Amino acid sequence: MPELPEIEAYRQLAEGALQRPIDRAVLGDRRFARGHGSPRDLLAALAGASFTRARRHGKLLVLDLGAPSEGRHLGLRFGMTGRLLLDGRAGVERLVYASERDVSAWDRFTVRFEDGGRLVVRDPRLLGGVELDPDESVLGPDALSITAAQLRRALEHSTVALKARLMDQHRVAGVGNLIADEVLWRASLAPHRRSGSLTEAEQRRLHRHLRQTLDLLIHRGGSHLGDLMAERVPGGRCPRDGTELVRSTVGGRTSWWCPHHQR
DNA sequence: ATTGTGGCCTGCCCGC
């Protein structure tokens, strides 16, 4: 599924869409328009403009707009099955849990450029969305660049499960279910640990593994390429010590973890 | 304010 590494790949792909005059944009499904503004206003802001910058904040891809929509921003979300395509090229090859079929009926949002090219969000399940001027202030620090002090503030004084807190986009932006399992496994921390119970040493360890893991997965090319991924199945074993992994629900999400070394 | 829960959405896999 698209987590931070995939969105980063989409961002890099979208850089190829900058400074290209937009003819018009089309919504393949009205439900894909999110936020308070009307779909009409969203499409009107794009016509005749161009993208000036491609940014990423957690799992939100933001394309800044130039004249005549200077100061406005297009936000793209990809849910768990959304892909980004530019001129027919995909941002990532493989997306776990998502179909890899090439079905244009799943094109929920298309930006047509005057040069004939297209930027497309293809999302079978409609869990993603497009929004004009998304409120970025509700997002926590980006997980890739978060400082140790910021992570400590995101975790402290809470009895909520550590994993739930880590996945709360208002606290830390960019960590999804697969990466949360991978990071906690690497940091030897149990997902159900109370967020505020971490010692300073554990906080530092988690911070180090969070950034290292994201960096690693970006370079490997996907959130599904973690060392734990293949074992997130019944009977799966810890790649570190061979212990059978436990499956439990933490923060409403399926979690796989090692009862031996994750404490 | 904080926290937990259920619903949305639909392709895919498994068992019958």
Next chain:
DNA sequence: TGCGGGCAGGCCACAA
């Protein structure tokens, strides 16, 4: 071979 139930989880509305 076809069919139906269950599963996947990011995000949001809603309740307590």
